[in-house]
Amino acid sequence: MPEKRVxxxxxxxxxARPAALVAKAAAAQPVAVQIAKAGGDPVAAGSVLNLMTLAAGYGDEVIISAEGEGAEEAVEAVAxxxxxxxDA
Known part of the structure; x- marks a missing residue:
């Protein structure tokens, strides 16, 4: 399973806005993309609510992963x- 830490x-x-943009991009991928705060449980990255429950702040490391055909590209796009x- 491809994953990337960023x-x-x-x-x-x-x-807010960053979560909405990331969720929209994740939901548009051909595979389910998951995201986890370093040391935490993964959640579906295509949900704004899930992203906000991570409480991932500026500078925090997150791990983005996906499984299936096109997973590497999906992980890279979200990462x-x-x-x-x-913020702009």
Missing amino acids: AVASKVGLH QLVATDL
Whole structure:
């Protein structure tokens, strides 16, 4: 199962606008994408509510994973968003 570790780049963490953008991108992938805060349980990345329950703040490391055909591309797409400052 492909996975990638990235630091949350948005100053507000995975809340509000950044969470909505990440959830939308994750839901658009051909496979189910999961995200976990380092040391925590994974949740479905396609849900804004799930992302907000992670309480992942600025600089926190998260692990993004997926399984199935196209998983590597899906993980990379979501990881790039998480690693981008989406506050603007």
